[in-house]
Amino acid sequence: MAKPVILTVDDEPQVLNAVERDLRQHYRGKYRIVKAGSGVEALEAVQGLKRRNDPLALFLVDQRMPGMTGTEFLAEAMKLYPDTRKVLLTAYADTEAAIQSINSIGLDHYLRKPYEPQEVFDVLDDLLEVWRDTVDLPYDGIRVAGTLWSPASHAVKDFLARNRIPYQWLDIEANSEARELVEATEQGEHHLPVVFFPDGEVLVEPDNRTLAEKVGLQTEAKAAFYDLIIVGGGPAGLGAAVYGASEGLSTTMIEQHSTGGQAGTSSRIENYLGFPNGVTGADLASRAYAQAKRFGAEILTAVEATKVELDGTYKRVTCSGGDVLSCRALVISTGVTVKKLDVPGIADLAGRGIYYGASLTEAAYYKNQHVYVIGGANSAGQGAMFFSRYADKVTILVRGSSMGITMSKYLVDQIDGDDKIEVRTRVSVDEVSGKEKLETITIRDNDTGDVETVPAAALFIFIGAEPHTELVDGVVERN
Ligand SMILES: Cc1cc2nc3c(=O)[nH]c(=O)nc-3n(C[C@H](O)[C@H](O)[C@H](O)COP(=O)(O)OP(=O)(O)OC[C@H]3O[C@@H](n4cnc5c(N)ncnc54)[C@H](O)[C@@H]3O)c2cc1C
Structure with a gap:
């Protein structure tokens, strides 16, 4: 695998060289350090990396640069690398701009110049660890081969991702090499997904416990x-x-x-x-x-x-x-337990365009598409903000007359400021349909009763939850 890249940008050559030297010393062997002397030069470097599909772990960028500020560069660069961690180096006078960037571009951290190398590395080490935990790297680790629209494939990916086990996803409909690999392994069987482990073991459509044991999670108590x-x-x-x-x-x-x-x-x-x-x-x-x-x-x-x-x-x-x-x-x-939406067509399409919760594992597949979110509370708002990093458009469908009643103000403000997100109030979903995967949803206007059927790539549902207390029925009094 190509070493993940850390890109540092500063218009002052002395500072840039010093930062590059410190990064090289600290991350020798683990990350490739790339430097650029301006926002424009850095964007060219980012485009080059994307063309080669090189992993880009972190941007460490000066805020005050002529032509293009650090924040402006990050806003452009994250269109190509939405998961890359973003750190801004600022002078005292730029602190306000850095705080603004936390909301506007999801800045992960800002550091004031002049900085202490150890202070910087404490922050960067943390961010890089999270990046490694949450990003699919093209590495020789676990590979999950299946189809995007198979609920069992979704379940395996979800289990691995939520247990923070890195894996590579191989879509056999888009990747002929992966399809051949699966066909050769299954020898006529048609069960998906197929999970390949670095030690050569292969599991076909495994359950969660089998997967957990295989990846080294504890499944049996040591004592009674x-x-x-x-x-x-x-x-x-x-x-x-x-x-x-x-x-x-x-x-x-x-x-x-x-x-x-x-x-x-x-x-x-x-x-x-x-x-x-x-x-x-x-x-x-x-x-x-x-x-x-x-x-x-x-x-x-x-x-x-x-x-x-x-x-x-x-x-x-x-x-x-x-x-x-x-x-x-x-x-x-x-x-x-999350509440399920009970409308015609929904059960058949679960995991095939219909998801409960933010389903972080799936969001990236809806790049440049139009996705819908149902719900008016914080989890729906957070989900919409996350999907807008990838999707072309996100429409939030709210049953009530506004989101402000059930959603925190900071989220309402972020949503208002995001051009890709549209909010429709006083509406509900009557029906969903699709053959292989979700294709359309039917939306009802709760005031006029008018219904319209619109194309939808995905529908993410956040409509609340019910307590999980049946386990203690008869043991503890429940209300
Ligand atoms: C998308 C989303 C975004 C959110 N964002 C925020 C936020 O920004 N701020 C905030 O304050 N809150 C937020 N929340 C709410 C917050 O996550 C919850 O309040 C919190 O997780 C509740 O914690 P808990 O441990 O009580 O229960 P849960 O998080 O529900 O955990 C319960 C666990 O018990 C397990 N379990 C259930 N039954 C069994 C069983 N029989 N045997 C073994 N295991 C069992 C479940 O698998 C689950 O892992 C968000 C929630 C969601 C879904």
């Missing part, structure tokens, strides 16, 4: 008894795991799908304490996971707690793999 068992690995469960284990309790957390829960699907959480520039759900989940493990908590992934019973002062939890675990204290942090 714990001080603390936590069911559900969202932010609440992860928090309980960190505090339980850090207090010296033997702790295990049981998660049926992926640590991070709902928060793990968020493209950007802006109101989490301690992250002034916001944090992606994947980043938050990966940090919390690492923290809980460091304190000694066990984390079981792809394991569902199927039954909870009381046994005197102890609690007993039955797991989907058959394990029965006991504990002194049991925390149930099972969160919520």
Whole structure:
């Protein structure tokens, strides 16, 4: 694989050379450092990298440059490389512009000049780790081959992505080499996806537990008894795991799908304490996971707690793999299940253009297309902002008369300022249709009753959630 690139841009040759030298010393062997003396020269370099399909991990850009400012360059460059991390080097007087850029172009960080190299590397190391965790690199790792419109392919990609396991996606309809590889492996069978591992093992249409075991996630508890068992690995469960284990309790957390829960699907959480520039759900989940493990908590992934019973002062939890675990204290942090939209055609197209939640794994496939979002709360707003990085147009369909009632003001402002996003209020979706994948949706105007059927590449649904408490029915009083 070509080494990922870090591109640094500054119009002052001495500064540019010093930054380049520091970067080369620090990232020797891991990243290729490319430099440019102006925004225009840097854009040419970015276009060249894109033509060769080279991975571009990070922009480190001076704000104040003649002709094109750092922010203007980043706004152009991110059209070609939307996932590349963006850091601005600013003078004190440019701080306001940098803060504006956090909202307008999703700047990841700004650093004031003059800077201390160690201060810069602390920030860059963090951002590069997140970039590696969240971006599909053309590397010799796990490869998932399938079709874009197969729900089983979507499920495997979603499981790997939400557990922050890097993989390469091979669309066998677009890539003849991949199709040949799959045909040669399956020998007449037609099951997708096919997952290729670097050690040569191949799994066909694997379930989550098999995948989890293969990629090294723990699926079986090491003991039969714990001080603390936590069911559900969202932010609440992860928090309980960190505090339980850090207090010296033997702790295990049981998660049926992926640590991070709902928060793990968020493209950007802006109101989490301690992250002034916001944090992606994947980043938050990966940090919390690492923290809980460091304190000694066990984390079981792809394991569902199927039954909870009381046994005197102890609690007993039955797991989907058959394990029965006991504990002194049991925390149930099972969160919520997303509500499904109940309209004709929707069930058949789930995973084939219809997605619940932000489905970060799929967004990039809708580049230059028109996608729809249903919902008027924060998760819908965040989803729309994320999709607008890729899609040509994003239409948010809101049942109520405005988004302001249920959405935070900062998001409403971001949406208002994004030319690619259109908001339609007082509407609902009556029907969806398509053969292989979603093709059209039928929208009803709730005031006039008029209906129209429009082409749609994808529909992302964010219509709320219901609590996941059936597990403790009969054990704990529910309301
Ligand atoms: C797209 C999106 C964006 C969001 N953005 C923000 C934001 O910007 N700011 C904000 O404050 N909030 C945001 N939220 C809300 C926030 O993510 C939730 O409030 C938070 O995740 C709730 O945490 P939790 O741990 O209680 O539950 P959840 O995150 O729902 O986690 C529960 C976990 O329990 C697991 N589980 C359930 N049943 C079982 C079982 N029987 N066995 C094993 N595991 C089980 C589930 O798989 C899940 O992983 C967002 C939500 C979404 C969906």
